[in-house]
Amino acid sequence: MKNILNVERIEKYYGNKGNLTKAIDNISFKVDEGEFVGIMGPSGSGKTTLLNCISTIDSVTAGKILINGSDITRLKSKELDKFRQNELGFIFQDFNLLDTLTAYENIALALTIKGEDTYKIDKEIQAVAEHLEIGQVLNKYPYEMSGGQKQRVASARAIVTNPSLVLADEPTGALDSKSARLLLERFENLNDNLKTTILMVTHDSFTASYAHRILFIKDGRIFNELIRGKDTRKEFFNKIIEVISILGGDDNDVF
Template sequence: MEPILNVEKVEKYFGNKSSITKAIDNIGFTVQKGEFIGVMGASGSGKTTLLNCISTIDTVTTGHIFINGQDITSLKSKHLEKFRINELGFIFQDFNLLDTLTAYENIALALTIKGERANKIDQFIKEVAAKLEITDVLNKYPYQMSGGQKQRVASARAIVTKPSLILADEPTGALDSKSARLLLESFEKLNRELQATILMVTHDAFTASYAHRILFIKDGTIFNEIIRGDRSRKDFFNRIIEVVSLLGGDVSDVL
């Protein structure tokens, strides 16, 4: 079966001839449909640059990235917007909700932009709201919601269009521990019940322990990879900490 995401020999350079920085160094990996992948690494390791290239926010210097068989590195700017709308869902650390719209309207906007039929929008919103347990905040504005509620609304907005790949950038970074746990449990539920494919960048070992596979990035390359398998989340968390210690420096550099 063709993977949802295929990253092939990707490199990314910044700067000019007098000062060049290689942010990504010959990275390659695949993500199958229904996987929940975590990407970890210290600040400056290249993980955010990698996410930006996969999300089409940035372009690669060399190599190719395929999403659902489409080589996004060859897409021209006029086609990228349509590709993002149809194939990608985004969850940001700072929620990125529109303050003048209710939760319902924020989620509906994603469907409207995609061109979904009006008679389907209400059904889709209510279905995803029920799964993320945000039905009771659909008529509230962002300022009336907790951080955890806002992030679950943002997650609903990302998943409601049924994208091929959901990209989450430090999704628990602005949340307290309880809200973070509820959000991550929601991710697990979306992954399990809807077969949502999630690629999540995080500094946090607790957050990463909810994923099924972790890629560790160091100096722009994949340093290690671990798979949760039959491990409990607690055992997987401890394994993550072990690998983090091998990355060098203090654990706090990554966590």
């Protein structure tokens, strides 16, 4: 199976010699093509810093991060811009849609920047809209959509360019339980049918239970790993809760 993400012994420090904080402490792991991996950990554990380094928003102090064979820790600013455009898709908690554009135009923006022709843009948007069940809102503006619809439009924007890796940062954090469930079912659909590779940071056990594998981070290190295997989602959820109780989390989610 093709390796998409390879994190090798990365470290991340903040501050100076007088007040140095080690946010990431010698973390290594791999994500293969078509995997759906979750990252969990208590506040201050380093999970967001880890995602920021993988997404090229932040840089590592030591170690390497390879995405689809490219070492992003060695790329210059202009190279990083092109790399993000071609290789990464981003899904944020607060959607980050442009209010003056329709859903269709928000999704099309990524393809327009890449210089795709109008016919291909429309074809790709219609295809991704079908997978995410947002065809009925393509001509609506963000203020006309529910939170769940906006997040599915944001997800469509993230995957329409066919990136090597989709990075989701607390994607259900601003959604009610029904909208969260609908979004996560669409994630499953993308992962199962399009083989979309997803790396998702979440504090929520219900959200995490949709992933195939969970990495638990504590004090900047990998504390534990859970693989769903043949477990039902409910069984996997219960195992996640068990690890969180040991980890010292305060997850009160109910299945």
